[in-house]
Amino acid sequence: EVQLVESGGGLVQPGGSLRLSCAASGFTFSKYAMTWVRQAPGKGLEWVSAISGSGSTYYADSVKGRFTISRDNSKNTLYLQMNSLSAGDTAVYYCANCRGLYYDLPLAYWGQGTLVTVSS
C-alpha cells in the first residue's frame, strides 16, 4: 500500500524558514517523480514544486528562489525547504507522487497534508 506522510509543518514568523518532509513507502521511491501542492485556507490547489526521479527540479514562480525541493532516495523521503516565508505561504502542504519518472504526469497518491501557518 502506498503511503505518503508529511511532517514539519507548524507556526513560523514572517521571514522565517521551515523544512517539510514526506516519508514514502509502498512503492519504489527512486522511480517516481514527486510533487508538492499547497492549499490556502478555503482556496483551491496550487502546484508548488516537483522533482523528477533523476533529480531535475521545477518550481512555481511564486516560490522560485525561496523554496528548494530535494529527495533522498536512500531514505525514501522528499523535502521542501521553505525560506523567506510570508503570510501568503500559509496553507496545507501536500506531497504527491506522479504516475511515473517524470514530473509532468498526474498525481496518483497524496499524503494527508501538513499545515504551515506564517504569522507573527
Added chain:
Amino acid sequence: DIQMTQSPSSLSASVGDSVTITCRASQAINVYLAWYQQKPGKAPRLLIYAASTLESGVPSRFSGSGSGTDFTLTISSLQPEDFATYHCQKYNSAPPLTFGGGTRVEIK
C-alpha cells in the same frame, strides 16, 4: 503560463442527478488533463487522467472528455459520496502544472 478555468464554481444537485463540470485551458494542452475529487479535510484523489481515462477503482459513473482547450467531467447518477469539490489540472510539460479553481458540488 497556461491558465485553467473551471465552471461553475459551485453547483447544487440531488442524488440521482447527472452533473457536468467544465474546465477550459487558455492554450491547447492536447489531452494532458486530470480531474481530482476532494472531500472536506481530506487530500485530493485522482479520478481521471489523459482527459478520459478512469483511474483504477473509480466508479464508472465518472467520465471525462475533451481535448485541446475544452474539457468536461460528468457524474451520471450522483451518489451521496460524490458531494465534494472537483479540481482539474493540466500536466503537459512546462511548469507550472496549474489547477483550476475548483467546483464544489453540494446537495440540493
